[in-house]
Amino acid sequence: MLTIILIGFVLAIGAIAIHRLLKNYSGMAFAVYPAAAFVWFLTQYQTVASGEVVMSSMEWLPSLGIALDFKLDGLSLLFALLITGIGAIVLTYAGTYMKGVDHTDRFFVALILFMASMLGLVLSDNIISLFVFWELTSFSSYFLIGFKHEDKASRKSALEALLITAGGGLALLAGLVLLGIGGGSMSISELLTRGNELADSGLFNAAMLLIIIGCFTKSAQFPFHFWLPSAMAAPTPVSAYLHSATMVKAGIYLLARMSPVFNGADGWHATLLLFGATTMIVGAIIAILQTDLKKILAYTTVSALGLLTMLLGIGTSVAIHAVVIFILAHALYKGCLFLVAGIVDHQTGSRDIRKLGRIFKDMPYTAITAIIACLSMAGIPPLFGFISKEFSYESTIGMITNSPLTTSAFFLTGVFFTAAAGMLSYMVFFGKRNKLKVKVHEAPVTMVAGPILMALLSLVFGLSSGWINPLLDQASLAILPGNESLKMGLWHGINTELLLSLATLLVGLSAFSFIYLNPRLMSRIEISEKIKPSYAYEQVMEGIADLSKGVTRYVQNGYLRVYVSMMVGTFCVLALIILQDFGIPKISILWSDFRVYDIVIGIIMIIACFYTVMAKSRLLAIAMLGIVGYGVAFVFIIFGAPDLAMTQILIETLTVVLFVLVLWKLPRYLIFAEGFIKFRYFLVSALFGGIMTWIVMIVTQYPLDSHLKVFFSENSYPLAMGKNVVNVILVDFRSMDTLGEIVVLGIAAIGVYGLVKFNGDKKGGKA
């Protein structure tokens, strides 16, 4: 399993080259990867269906208990098949859809990166590796949403999605770590059996809450749902894949995965039920107010995710069955509908249901596909969506408390789903005459084939649900160990669920006809900006921006001398705090210790210092400063450090050269500091000088510890093959430090380059 995921990452890196080679056929070539993975996962079907678990393991950071452990059970296999299967379809589709678009190579890189990460996520059996893959999916999603990066709205949506999912990711990380500490293991399989230990550790509730937050952000639960509709800025294949079939279900997956630990806790049920139901209803209501195909689909996806969360919150045997069935049913019909929306957009140039209409004859295959998928969405027999709806009704009806509430919530959602299904099929392919300016043609086979396949599967699984029964059964066992075995079927006799289903359909159809017949009325319904959670998000973001602007304006005021005095001042304060216990040490100076050149160099440096401060021109000041530097270099030479001296001399020379370059451009020497200000700088300088002297005096009190010196001189040649100890320390013994330093140096140079080049005018240049 590790191999499959790694191949994905390698392919993502190589995607640019492959795309250059194959151009418009690259989509199909890339699709070979998920298709092959799909086949491999299919070969594991029998093993998993019989209740076995496939494991693979590789150590990563054994000291921290972090490993690349992968586990394939029913739930993982269900997701893995969806990811690879729909992945293959989407890549093939995207190859045609993205034809003629710039930077398609980047698109494929991010898409394949996502695919591999998502596979890693659902297969991981270690909380840390799961988290790493989780974050990778957020990143690739960011790149894909922001694919049209010239578009401001696109960038904004991408950032919004990233901030919310990655913010939730932080909560998730904290939750997972708490879980790991409380349960005493990083392995998910082990943690699932350690619910009691976790409860005893007292971290249970905190871990649960944090993980729920993480999952809610990822799976677009109210009030975090708004990033998902914004994410529709991404190209349609991405919406179909990430934002309906797979990534947004990662939160659901993790909730399901962690269910054996948390199921039974009060907070778990209440939270999931409440937020799930709210999301479900809010999503469904907003969905039918939309006119953009993708927005309708996005909000129904939000609603569907809410339903899944709610069902997980119910947590009974049948509810868990309903979860796994709906995951599959939803992925099939929603993925299909997104792709259809993409086809319609691609072929007609519009996604607005007010403009579309009567294009059935122009694109019959697409239309029939869409209709089948919509029937599944509305839950009409014999499609798979019907079975899913029956199970959902059974779970809400079967609840001990709150049954009427949840049942009516689901009823309402079902009504809106039916209405939305009508809007997506009837109003697009039949209905009123369209307002399109182009002649509409059927899409190429590479685009239509995938959706047709998914629609057919909706039909096949509905008619012979026995085929998929063992897998879904195992998946539900992974969520709820010891769950009753699942028996799917179309006909359960005339019961409450069936009657409710019928009622849902009838009310849904009348709701649809109302929407269809009163477009003006619908367009007048507006939701006030101020009650939307996205409004709160924007307020917070603006607040952060304003705050940082304010702080920057105060601290980074642009006066170099203020910066320097601040830095020096801070140093002095810190040094004083540390040094306050030392007192003033007594040092005795023996004049006989000094040699003549010591004194000469000293005097030269003092004179140079004096002139640096008193100089009336910059050039003189810098030259004098250079003399001080050369003096230091001489001191190095006297005390036997030729390496240091050499470097010092060169640095001094270069500093002067650089200064001269800068001075060339500066105005004449101006005296900024007058009177009191000058006194202030004098004070800071004197303080700094005094403290440095004090430190030197303290240091000389102690004998030099020459352990290191001895070690380095003794081992420099035997261990590191070098006779120059200074150099050996730099490039061998302490090479990590040097590496860090040169990185800083490089960054500083790039910083200077950036500051100088992009200062004011935005003209770019070469360096």
Next chain:
Amino acid sequence: MNSTILSTGIRILIPLFLLFSLFLLFRGHNAPGGGFVGGLVASIGFALYAINYGAERARRRFYLRPLKLIAWGLLIAVLSGIIPLIAGETFMTGLWYDEISIPLLGKPGTPILFDIGVYLLVAGTILGIIFSLWEE
């Protein structure tokens, strides 16, 4: 800035500076010198040329791309740390190839590679700063 002495002298001096910088780089392991100083010396020649003839001309004349030098330097330095990783040692362990000893350069080993990285990066940094300042 234009001085006849400098503009004539610098043409002869650049190869000398370069040679001397390489000399410093490779002798650094056993005698005073090393990548840092070497990089500084190498950049001085070009810096003087740039000051005399302008940065653009220096760049075109010697195919200088400071940002690339920085990138390559960093890459080589990191690479010298990764090679031992592949050989099964910890990151940045010094590895030596004892079999041969090249005259003047000494035995090849990852610390030398690291020093070359430092050399390139330092030269790139100094030239990058000088060129940008000059063109500003």
